[in-house]
Amino acid sequence: MFKIEDIRKDFPILSRKVHGKPLVYLDNGATSQTPIQVINTIVDYYSNYNANIHRGVHTLSQEATDKYETARYKIQNHFNAKHAHEIILTSGTTESINLVAHGFASLLKKNDEVIVSSLEHHSNIVPWQMLCEKTGAFLKVIPMNDEGDLVMEEYDKLLSKKTKLVFVNHISNALGTINPIKYIIEKGHQVGAAVLIDGAQACPHIKPDVQELDVDFYVASAHKMCGPTGVGMLYGKESWLKKLPPYQGGGEMIAEVTFEKTTYANLPHKFEAGTPNICGGIAFGTAIDYLNNIGFDNIATYEHELLEYATKKLLEIEGLKIYGTSKNKTSVISFNLNGIHPYDVGTILDKLGIAVRTGHHCAQPIMAYYKIPGTVRASFAFYNTKEEIDVLVEGVKKAKMMLS
Ligand code: PMP
Secondary structure, eight states: OOOHHHHHHTOGGGGOEETTEEOEEOBTTTOOOOOHHHHHHHHHIIIIIOOOOSSOOSHHHHHHHHHHHHHHHHHHHHHTOSOGGGEEEESSHHHHHHHHHHHHTTTOOTTOEEEEETTOOGGGTHHHHHHHHHHTOEEEEEOBOTTSOBOHHHHHHHOOTTEEEEEEESBOTTTOBBOOHHHHHHHHHHTTOEEEEEOTTTTTTOOOOHHHHTOSEEEEEGGGTTSOSSOEEEEEOHHHHHHSOOSSOSTTSEEEEOSSOEEEOOTTGGGOOSOOOHHHHHHHHHHHHHHHHHOHHHHHHHHHHHHHHHHHHHHTSTTEEEEOOOSSBOSEEEEEETTOOHHHHHHHHHHTTEEOEEEOTTOHHHHHHHTOSOEEEEEOOTTOOHHHHHHHHHHHHHHHHHHO
8 A cells, every 4th residue: 555645745736725724635526636757747848859749750759759659558558458549649538529429420320329327427418419419319318316326227228229329437527426337338239339438537546448348439538647638538449440430630640632532541540630739648648657656456445445434524414415325436425515505615615725626517417316506526536635534524514604
């Protein structure tokens, strides 16, 4: 197990103050903090070898290209993809999903069906709704229960030969539920559907093996994995990526261009038009190294302790209700204080230096299910401590006193 004092030293931001109080950063579900190793990679890139990649014969361009492609290998190894060219570097989860949704517009027919879950982030709902509008396909929804688990018997009933695509998040950002994706993938494949898993919230906590999962598409964002914003990945099985048309046209993604006809580059470049986020991609590779050095088993064990501790302590506060009580969940606690708006609680916590998220967490259907405007969400990372949870609990008590 790691030493938490050493880990915290890697994150310069954790020693800053907010409103004169030590920062307690519990908004990791929105974005994670950045270790010095990743910051150093970014500084090194712009200080020493900033150049455009893939086309240059000069040294800087070759150095940048090597590092960028090394990052792609790191991502490939991390997710255990069979080929490096099955890893497409994108601007993040949202773009990865839109890339696949765009491609399926040419593969779906009227009356085909696509299945989504009721636990999705808007970025895993809206692109598919747009796809359905374009193609005349129907969107079907796997319902959830009060605990925040998906109802698998209902999923089984929705599947049919008409189902062409299933897309579900690995972990819900609003509630922390870990979805049974292995089952979802297997069942989807039995009816011939492709399955996309949104791993944005899972990848900070879990190391997914895309071959073992036999998933068709898996997407994630670097900024939730201690990497920078504006970069992410799409894993796609080679066979699917070959079938999908390019997402954007431009430089880098072509083999040959004439005014009569353009032929496209091979994978992965077919999906990587224009100058990418070169520095971001390289720093994503460093972030993956950083997390693997700590070890995902260590991260899971430690975060589970934080989750259990925080759940117990918060539930001791009278009138506090936690939404999302699945037995399979990660270190996310969504809660409300009876009769008090989550925004007001969040504002008081901020004054105490505590960063939490308030609102619908881009998951309005979940809020509609519980008939609430939103929640206060505390989401923990491996660099958080029990002492910080104590500060949160005292802060919530104070907010309750001030707002009741
Ligand atoms: N899906 C889930 C489950 C998420 O939590 C998020 C980010 N909150 C996204 C998708 C979108 O990720 P990004 O904004 O990095 O594209």
